[in-house]
Amino acid sequence: MRAFNYVAAGDIQQAVRLLAEHGSEAKILAGGTDLLADLKSSPHPPRMVIDISRTQGLGGIEVTDKGLRIGALVTHTEIMKSSVIQEHFPALVDAAHTIGAVQTRNLGTLGGNLVTAVPSMDSGPTLMALDAWVVLAGNSGNRQMPLTEFFKGPRRTALKPDELLMEIVIPAENIGKPVNFLKSGLRKGQALALVNAAGSLWLDAKGRIREPRIALGAVAPTVIRAPNAEKCLAGQVPTPEIMVEAGKIAAEECKPITDFRASATYRKEIVEVLVKRVLMHAHAQALKK
Amino acid sequence: MDIRLTVNGSQHALSVPPETTLLGLLRNQLGHTGAKLGCDVGDCGACTVIVDGKPVNACLMLAGQADGREILTIEGLASREQLHPIQRAFEEHASLQCGFCGPGVILSAKALLDENPDPSRQEVRDGLAGNLCRCTGYTKMIDAVLHAARVMRNETDHSGAKVEG
The missing domain is CATH 3.30.390.50 (CO dehydrogenase flavoprotein, C-terminal domain)
Structure with missing residues (x-):
């Protein structure tokens, strides 16, 4: 792997500030299952890797008044083991189970699967069928959009260079939807x-x-x-x-x-x-x- | 960058370049060459190690992400006196041929049995799905994991005889 600079962001504010500072020279590292494979083969590796794998505020699965919130850093294994998801959306458990294998599911995150935005991703369809939306954190505040608007093309999303996918929300009215x-x-x-x-x-x-x-x-x-x-x-x-x-x-x-x-x-x-x-x-x- | 981590019970403090993977750190800095460099992109499982109780591909984790964590490699499984029951079952079932995939397969099996001491055959297959083996066809590995599970539950000894209550 070519050399790069590395910084572990403590919180979301620090992560988006670093993104704004380094622009397209920076890449976000979460589970690493896509990014590390890319870094090893890319002819133009980033100069800066911003590690959010232990950044506060990006984990957790909970039901709020808005709906079921899944933090971007939640791994596929955590989805499979979540009692809330097992109860309301066994299809999300099934989808997570088809991703990679145990080792990659332990590392890979839901947010990473969506942000990498390969057309064959296994996390996307169930969430889209439940009208899920995504919340993006940026330097000028948070914004949200339906998942249908988040995907722009193969490996392209609506994320601006200084934005970070923060969480995924399945709207409250769809909790328990078959x-x-x-x-x-x-x-x-x-x-x-x-x-x-x-x-x-x-x-x-x-x-x-x-x-x-x-x-x-x-x-x-x-x-x-x-x-x-x-x-x-x-x-x-x-x-x-x-x-x-x-x-x-x-x-x-x-x-x-x-x-x-x-x-x-x-x-x-x-x-x-x-x-x-x-x-x-x-x-x-x-x-x- | 500076990293502190525990490998097979021993604490280490090291300084490595940021682009070092956990696999590179284990093999090149610490001399634990049990975890293998196979595909280097998370497909083959030859680099599998257990981090904080969970099997992961060490080729897909930066050393920096392992800071403060506890790592188990194949070198930490057996004691000087005896093999781990999974290793012994692999030996008795002739589950490995060339052996390159072995450390990864055995650690995947260990993580599976730690979490689920009585897995079904299908659950074992699922637990080993991230480890490629080009020699054996997997059948004897699955037999060995199921046997090791019975040994670890004290239902049988390594010969397969029933343990008297």
Whole structure:
């Protein structure tokens, strides 16, 4: 690894001040599972690494009046072990479990997974299907935005050079919303998603689908929603046929690439199947409530 | 930068350049070459060590991030008198061939059994999913971990005989 300067930020204010000072010369280090691999191969490594892995105020999982707050530094292992998340969102546990393997889940953080913003990330779809938003800390104060606006492209986010992802919030009205996550990879461990998908829905008093959400990974430059598929579900009686139809529409509205892992055609076929399945699982959860 | 950490029960105070990984520190500064440099990007698990009770890829952690922490490497597992039950089970099940992945696999198994003394076969597979082995096909490793778990629960001895209550 090439030489760089290193500073461990004690608190969020210090971290954003250092970011403002060093601008694009600086990189944030949290879990390190992406950054260290990048630093070893990058032709233009940063001059300054700002370590936030022990920075105060970026951890913790708790229910507040705004919703379920997950600190950016929460690791995938912590998500899997959180009793609050196990109770309200088993799909987030499932998604965390598909990331890397034990060693990388112990280091890697939810915030890091979102900020790295690779299209095949496994944290994004479930959060997006739950209308999660992110809170960014900056030198001129905090701002928040929906996760859908946070992702700008492969490895690109809405973060300004002096901003830091502070926390992720699932809005209070969606706590306990039935949601399911599925991933298709070439292996169970240490595999990037060929496609991943999350679906959530409520059932109204008449048993019809309310606020359906479908989010897909690895089939577009960022994690995306499938709005046309959602429209076909809204207000409908949840039948297997309508879920099959939603899968077909979702496959049409995503734009996967062909690479050495899978062809675009194959990815679209998986989208069709995964969307149907996440909807069926979410529906089954809704019936139990 | 200055770092203080505990490795296998011994305290160390060292000064290393910031770009030093925990793996580099263990192997080059402290001479603990049990953790291996494999892929160097967190895919293979050959560098697995236990930091504050959790298995991690030492290639993905900066030495600075290990400041103040407690590290267990494969060198700290056996005593002079006897192997750790997991090591002994690996020996008896002929679970390793070339052995390069062994330190990482055994530490992953140790972390798993510390947390879950009675894992299912699937849980063992999941616990070892971050360790690649190109020799064995994993089956004998999984057998050994399950056997070691029984030994550690005092349900059997290393020969596989039942322990009399």
